[in-house]
Amino acid sequence: MVATLDRRAAVAALLRDHGxxxxxxxxxxxxxxxxxxxxxxxxYYLWGAMGSAALVGLGIAQARPARTVLxxxxxxxxxxxxxxxxxxxxxxxxxLVIAIIDNGHFGETGMQPRHTGLGIALDRVxxxxxxxxxxxxxxxxxxxxxxxxxxxxxxxQLHVIKVRAENLPRSLPPRDAVHIxxxxxxxxxxxxx
Numbered sequence: 001m002v003a004t005l006d007r008r009a010a011v012a013a014l015l016r017d018h019g020x021x022x023x024x025x026x027x028x029x030x031x032x033x034x035x036x037x038x039x040x041x042x043x044y045y046l047w048g049a050m051g052s053a054a055l056v057g058l059g060i061a062q063a064r065p066a067r068t069v070l071x072x073x074x075x076x077x078x079x080x081x082x083x084x085x086x087x088x089x090x091x092x093x094x095x096l097v098i099a100i101i102d103n104g105h106f107g108e109t110g111m112q113p114r115h116t117g118l119g120i121a122l123d124r125v126x127x128x129x130x131x132x133x134x135x136x137x138x139x140x141x142x143x144x145x146x147x148x149x150x151x152x153x154x155x156x157q158l159h160v161i162k163v164r165a166e167n168l169p170r171s172l173p174p175r176d177a178v179h180i181x182x183x184x185x186x187x188x189x190x191x192x193x
Contacts, residue, residue: 005136007161014142020067023070024056025045025072030053033101033168033171035172051077053081055084057069074100095155097145098159101161101163121160131155132156136161145159145161
């Protein structure tokens with residue numbers, strides 16, 4: 001099945017009325033997609049941390065168990081951090097949701113086919129670890145994931161959103177890591193560190 005879902009529309013649907021949900025983004029296009037929907041102090045953009053988004057999300061979910069943490073990352077970034085799924089499964093945070101924007105290609109380096117485009121199913125890998133999982137191929141599936149994000153006490157969750165492979169114009173969030181960290185800390189009620 002060739003994916004036809006528009007990634008920006010899918011991310012916009014996930015973030016609609018996200019309220020108190022804390023958002024962690026993976027490297028590259030997921031950060032651009034989230035930023036394109038509007039910058040927010042509760043967004044934690046990762047720059048140069050390939051493979052770390054889900055584990056950063058885990059740390060935040062453990063530190064703030066009363067808040068839902070939504071990690072929006074790409075298939076390549078999550079493949080780089082595949083071992084982190086086992087750590088998340090063992091920790092079993094109920095407030096962590098991982099949404100993988102899966103285009104089956106290396107979008108940042110020239111659209112070469114990637115593992116998920118060659119049959120590796122990250123939702124099935126996560127299900128084998130005990131995650132609540134789903135796969136969305138259309139907007140109805142994305143809306144179901146959005147509902148799951150707002151369902152307290154159900155997690156950890158990992159949802160794959162199959163999108164068409166395309167390079168969209170970049171919407172660049174702040175690149176200053178200290179600024180991002182400090183504004184996120186202030187958003188959570190902590191002093192900058």
